[in-house]
């Protein structure tokens with residue numbers, strides 16, 4: 093199975109009429125921060141302009157998933173004039189990208205509720221994924237080296253259920269491939285012993301450096317890599333930041349890693365292509381690419397959704413989609429699933 097099997101391409105007419113609807117919706121809320129119900133309501137309104145075929149594909153992906161844990165949408169409208177790729181890592185004001193921002197929020201509205209994290213990218217609901225000078229070797233999306241396969245924020249009690257990445261610019265040499273590896277592809281290839289070991293809470297994930305850059309590293313509570321139904325489990329893994337707690341767990345994680353690396357699918361995202369990852373069904377990563385830092389670099393925009401926003405209400409200020417800093421939550425004891433102790 094290839095990404096082409098899970099791709100939806102909009103026709104030129106569909107792209108254009110969606111562009112118009114999104115520009116109109118954005119115009120009604122220009123100047124407001126994204127983290128306002130009025131802005132998200134405008135996006136839900138714009139979602140009515142999504143083609144039926146796409147609404148259907150998003151709905152079925154949300155409810156049932158697919159074998160690749162990945163959906164690709166081509167022909168997503170973006171803004172006719174793009175600012176230079178932001179060198180500092182963030183675009184200051186979403187109103188420079190009204191269409192791209194609104195269409196991403198509209199697509200996200202079909203997947204669930206948009207969520208953000210105060211620790212990361214200033215809590216922005218739609219974030220910029222761009223190479224940052226000096227961050228080349230970091231295992232973060234600001235780097236340019238191979239970005240190890242990971243569950244997004246797998247250490248977080250309110251990790252996203254889906255993440256969307258909308259490409260505004262590819263890297264000039266078209267080297268940066270976004271890749272995903274799905275649990276449904278690898279499960280039949282794993283030994284029974286491996287599966288059994290991955291189901292034990294014998295793993296911890298170090299909080300991403302974007303979450304605890306200035307503090308000593310913190311770790312998740314011990315967790316299992318595979319959870320849920322035997323025939324269709326959920327996957328939480330991170331081949332950079334996950335630490336097995338026993339030798340048997342380490343062996344199982346290595347077997348899983350080899351199987352996933354064997355089953356990877358991927359693509360160099362082109363402008364107007366969005367990749368959507370089911371964060372409970374697939375890990376994702378990115379191959380290395382070269383940055384020039386001259387405004388023409390690779391530029392994706394990222395937005396997260398959860399299936400049930402209410403579950404995280406104790407972690408967010410009233411009326412906001414942005415989860416408070418993780419270390420405040422851990423200290424307040426409002427997230428019992430969290431252990432802030434360093435792993436031994």
Ligand SMILES: O=C(O)CCC(=O)C(=O)O
Nearest residue numbers: 221233269270377378394
């Ligand atoms: O740059 C990419 O293609 C993926 C980066 C990534 O893992 C992320 O932004 O969450």
Ligand SMILES: [Fe+2]
Nearest residue numbers: 233242244376
């Ligand atoms: Fe990621």
